[in-house]
Amino acid sequence: MLISTRNADETRLEGVMSAIRGRIANRTLTPGAKLPSIRSCARAMGVSKSTVVEAYDRLAAEGVIRSRPGAGFFVTAPLAPLALAEIGPALDREVDPLWISRQALASGSRMAMPGCGWLPASWMPEDALRRALRRLSRATPQTLADYGAPLGSLALRALLARRMASHGVEAAPGQIMLTDSGTQAIDLLCRFLLKPGDTVLVDDPCYFNFHALLRAHQVRIVGVPYTPSGPDTERFAEALTQHAPRLYITNSALHNPTSAVLSPSVAHRILMLAEQSGLTIIEDDIFADFEVEPAPRLAAFDGLSRVVYIGSFSKSLSASMRCGFVAAPADWIEGLTDLRIATCFGGPAMAAELVLGLLSDGSYRKHMETVRQRLSRSRETVGARLRNLGIEPWIEPRAGMFLWCRLPDGLDAATLARHALERDVVLAPGNAFSLSGSASGFLRFNVAQCDDERIFSVLEEITRAP
Amino acid sequence: MLISTRNADETRLEGVMSAIRGRIANRTLTPGAKLPSIRSCARAMGVSKSTVVEAYDRLAAEGVIRSRPGAGFFVTAPLAPLALAEIGPALDREVDPLWISRQALASGSRMAMPGCGWLPASWMPEDALRRALRRLSRATPQTLADYGAPLGSLALRALLARRMASHGVEAAPGQIMLTDSGTQAIDLLCRFLLKPGDTVLVDDPCYFNFHALLRAHQVRIVGVPYTPSGPDTERFAEALTQHAPRLYITNSALHNPTSAVLSPSVAHRILMLAEQSGLTIIEDDIFADFEVEPAPRLAAFDGLSRVVYIGSFSKSLSASMRCGFVAAPADWIEGLTDLRIATCFGGPAMAAELVLGLLSDGSYRKHMETVRQRLSRSRETVGARLRNLGIEPWIEPRAGMFLWCRLPDGLDAATLARHALERDVVLAPGNAFSLSGSASGFLRFNVAQCDDERIFSVLEEITRAP
Known part of the structure; x- marks a missing residue:
């Protein structure tokens, strides 16, 4: 019965x-x-x-x-099945990667956003942007109304090639394609290189949108622990043997979220391993111009043979304009361009003209000098205040806007983030960046977004709670 | 042996x-x-x-x-395997869809481009665009430098909702997401709705980039013959039974390449069939504002339940700015936005502000009035000259820039296109639009791009050849 x-x-x-x-x-x-x-x-x-x-x-x-x-x-x-399986059981919508992005994108000036991944508008070169727009208002009718060339403005690509050369990355303008953003460049490369079920290596921790992007491609994601001088090379080698990944995606010059810098010996070792196993690497260098002392680039050592190099001006100039680029092996460019046309048709044309103007007239160089100095001061001030609360930066970054910080023992970053949100403070809890879920005791702070006392009151409240 | x-x-x-x-x-x-x-x-x-x-x-x-x-x-x-299999043996790189797009995108002013799918820059509202840029140069720092909101400018979405309502399409601003282009909107929807191996219906002929886009998604494409009042409904019903497609992509108000307009009875029949078989429809209405007499919209009949509506300003205002949109069932928007963030991060912000300005100050309305009148005259003049050469428009379009024309018996459009290219004239041969390869005797002419005598000399040379 x-x-x-x-x-x-x-x-x-x-x-x-x-x-x-x-x-x-x-x-x-x-x-x-x-x-x-x-x-x-x-x-x-x-x-x-x-x-x-x-x-x-x-x-x-x-x-x-x-x-x-x-x-x-x-x-x-389509995004969610892998999200559920791979981000781990501890995360819910309140602290998942896409949710942090959306909170930051959606927030009005009411919110404090120390978890946000970009500079406040007030740090951007307002006068130079206004001048560039007035100059654009006098451009040719073609510039105002026509589609851009398939690869994008040749003048901008030539300038980008010269700028990349200053980081040791040699690329002909014909190897560079403009895109709407760095993310779009990576997405096109994933479409070009990956099949569902392929395996992709990322750093653990890494920029959280890499997880979301790769989930959209239905690939397996494998994390390699990140050290203060780059990925753990032994674990990297193990991952190559165990998982035969197609691709490794990283920021090398200035790592998100840790602000660590790749050491030359780690860079060399990673490239040797990649060579042995036929691995392709995407080097996302969108924070290149935040760098103070020159760091090694994988693409410089490799000469764009198995390393693809990505850049953008969303973080350094304006996120409103939409202009990024990819520098790839010469024989990939035709296929990548076909894919861009098929899936988005035109590339950035007006935005490319604005970027070209700002890069050419010297205002970008001056602006970034100011930004670097200001960030250096903010890293110091914010770092000191966090340490005071027992929140310890993992390393002392040489550049950039991020402090990757360990919370006092026993505090859970996700819980803290949910609590802070009730006080209109958007934090970035560690596990949003960590595939293994091993960063529950970390938060990523953007020092340029910490000019709001609510942030420190909330942190004090929580860290000092009995 | x-x-x-x-x-x-x-x-x-x-x-x-x-x-x-x-x-x-x-x-x-x-x-x-x-x-x-x-x-x-x-x-x-x-x-x-x-x-x-x-x-x-x-x-x-x-x-x-x-x-x-x-x-x-x-x-x-990744694009090519299906390209080879599905476009058919007659086409090579010289006349394949992506190649036409790239020729048109790459061509300088040296080339005549009657095969091109957009208006010349000289037809665009130059003064209004310059004014809009000067106005933008006085915008807030946030408008100049910040990412846009996840769905994009609320003011523009509210305006788009009102404009769609004038075509009978009811959408709340919260059902509208801004994108960089109409193509990107369709691409996101395909990622959202399709799996490799799914089947998608298109019109035969249809906008050639639909083929390229769908190949990038590795889906099966099935063509339904297009008649002067919309898709052949009997063949459409057969295709539903035989192939159980997930999706149908079409331009309904003003069809590319034929400039035909959907009749109300065909629209009704298609929606009934879609309802019965659970089919989703993407209605790409990027030529909406070229319309002279109001035509039925599938999205208007259906109320955005199984029809998704796409628009863009690349064809009517400026292709350099990059701003399109999608209006979708309300419960899809969160998933679509997640996907946009994962694969492209920010949406159009500066471009949205420019479009908003041009739509609000009346300059867009006046501009499109002029364009419609000018196109009406050009369709007449160009149509007459083509008929003179024995090149017969398939229908007498009521609006738009395209004349879909049948060549005199025995002439092959692809051969003609290759020949014309040697004379710096880019034509659009029929089979680039035809999945079945049944349009080898057709060319698509853009009447706004026919203001170059080389076009008619080349056509005369070929049609009058002994």
Whole structure:
């Protein structure tokens, strides 16, 4: 009797699950759609609420739907299955990588954003931007209205080639393609190089959007622990042997979130290993111009043979304009351009003209000098205040806006971030950057965004709590 | 003896093929890379040249490499395998869809471009664009330097919602996400909705970049013949039954390349069929503002439940600025925004501000009035000159820039396009738009780009040839 009841329960349960799977398959329920409430589903299907609860739970465990606390169950979007599986059980929407990005993008001036990954608008070269726009208002009709060339402005690409040469990276203008952003450049490369199921190495910790981007490509992500002089080379070598990855994505000159700098010997070792195993590397160098002392570039050692080099002006000049670039092996450029045209058609044209103007008239150089000095002072002040609260920078960065900080023992960054958000302070908890979930005791601070006393009150409140 | 020779040949052949496959697999030969010449490969591997020719031919037949006439063999980029299989044997790089786009994007003022899909810069509202840039030069520091909000400017989205309402399409601003282009909007939707191997319906003929975009998503493309009042509904119904497609992508208000307009009864029938089979529809309405008499929109009939609506200002205002949008079912927007952030991070911010300015101050409305009048005159003049040469417009379009024209019997559009290119005239041969390859006797003319006598000399030369 007991057994047959169980079977009947199981049958009802499977009935509910297969009905929902069917509605998803025939797109009655589309990705992102909210599922009916437990109560109304139970009523509609003539089963008990507990059966529906169990069915939803099982479907969530399979990754078909997902639960958002307080909001209900939703059909999983293409990004989410891997998100659930790979970011680990400790994270919910409040501290997942995309959520931090969206909070930072959405926040008005009301919020303090020490967790945000860019400079405040007040740090940007306002007068120079205004001048560049007035100059653009006198450009040719073609510049104002036409699509850009397939690779983008030749004048800007030639200038970028000269600037890259100053970091030791040799690229002909014909090896450079302009994109709307550094992220878009990486996305195009992933589309060009990867298949679903391929494996990609990232640093642990790394820029959290790499996780989101790679999940969108449905690849396996493997993390390699990051040390103050670059990835742990032994673990890197192990990962190559164990996982045969196609690709490694990193920031080398100035690492996000740690602000660490690759040492020449680690750079050399990584390239040797990459050579032996046929690995391609994407070197995302969007913080290049924040650098104070020159650091090694993988692309400089390698000569753009298996290293692809990415840059952008969103972090240093304006995120409103949208202009990035990729420098790649010469024989990839035609394929990458075809892909850009197929998926986005034109590249940045007006934005490229603005960047070209700002780079040519000297205002960018002067602006970045000021930024570097200001950041150096802020790193010192903010670092001191954090240390005072027992929040310890992992390293003493030589440049950049980020302090990667360890919390006092026993404090959990995610809990802290949720608490801070109630006080209108957006923090960046460590595990958003860590594939292994081993950074629950870390926060990333942007020293340029710490000019708000609410940040330190919240931190004090939490760190000093009994 | 004969048999064992054959076997030895076969062994050598397989040796060459597997060596090349191996070099591609370990990325010694990367996508887009040129293969060694027949001669040097034969020498290096100690086999005859005919063995290498046979190996390359077989690898090309498998889609692993591809031949570019006169240039050699290249490792296939992700886009190419389907390109080879689906565009059909008659097309080569000279007339394939991406090549036409690139020619048009790359051409300087030296070329005449009747095959190009947009207006000349001289037709764009130059003074208004200059004014908008000067106004932007006085904007807030946030507008100049910050990322836009996750969905993009609320003011612009509210304005777009009002404009869509005038076409009968009801969308709340929260259902609209700004993108860098109409193409990017479609690409994001494809990423959101499709898996490799899914089937997608397109019109035959349709905008050629739909083919390139869908190939990048590795989906099966099925064409439905297009009639002067929309897709052939019987064939559409058959395609639904036979292929169970996930998605149908179309321009409804003003169809590219035919300039045909959907009739209300066809629109209704298509939506009924879509409803029955759970089909999602992307309605790409980037030519909306070229319309003279209001045509039905699928999104208006459907209320954005299974129809997603796309727009852009690249064709009507400036292709240099980069601003498009998507209006989607409300519960898709969060997932789409996550995907945009993961793959491109910021959306258009400065460009959105420029579009908002031009739409608000009345200059866009006046500009489009002028454009519509000018196009009406040009369609008449160019149509008359083409008819004079025996080149017959398929229909008499009510609006838009395109004349879809049938060549005199026996003339092949691809041959003609190659010939014209030698005279610096870029034509758009019919089969670039036709999945079935049934439009070899058609050319698409952009009447706004026909103000160059070289076009008619070339056409006369060819059509009047004995």
